[in-house]
Amino acid sequence: MDFEVTLDEHAAEYSVIAVRGEVDLHTAPKLKYAIERGANGGVRAIVLDISGVEFMDSTALSTFMRVHDSLKEKGVALRLASPSRAVERIFEVTGFGDYFEVYPSREEAISRN
Template sequence: MELNVSTASQGGHAVVTATGELDLYTAPRLQTALAGLLREQQVDRIVVDLSGVEFCDSTGMNVLLAAMKRLKEQGGMLELAAPRPAVKRILQVTGLDTVFSVTDAVPAMDAG
């Protein structure tokens, strides 16, 4: 299964949309997208839209954790949006639902 990652940013906010399976083989794709945003340092809030992610393993979680930690160090925040039940369960089982800011809805980005 592939993982597709797209990014939209506006002002200091960015939405990273991931679709597919987030695992050992596909996690570098998400990591690259997040690293690019963190390098620019013009973003103080990143929302990762997980509504299209059907599976996420520990590698995927580690990518998200590392990005959250780096963003916090830069004074920003990372949120996870709309995780599917399988991903939500992983967050709950690992206790990461208390570490990440998790929202049920994906914030709308103004087109323009």
């Protein structure tokens, strides 16, 4: 599957970004850029729909951490929504699931506002 990242929804309080495919050394910069663009305009949260992520490497985890910390400094929350089974497994093995706000669905992540 080809990598795809889209800004699915942009509201006053939040932006929803959907990611599909593999997040790795080559695609992580595109994801970072999309998140930064979604954070423009005074939103309070970025909801990252990761239901379509088939694979993540250590670069992806590092990118998630850096973006999380950068957004937090700006007062913007990063909420991960609908993790695929592959992502859930990585979070279980690495313990990163405790570092992020992870929601079972996009709707739950949005309603957190």
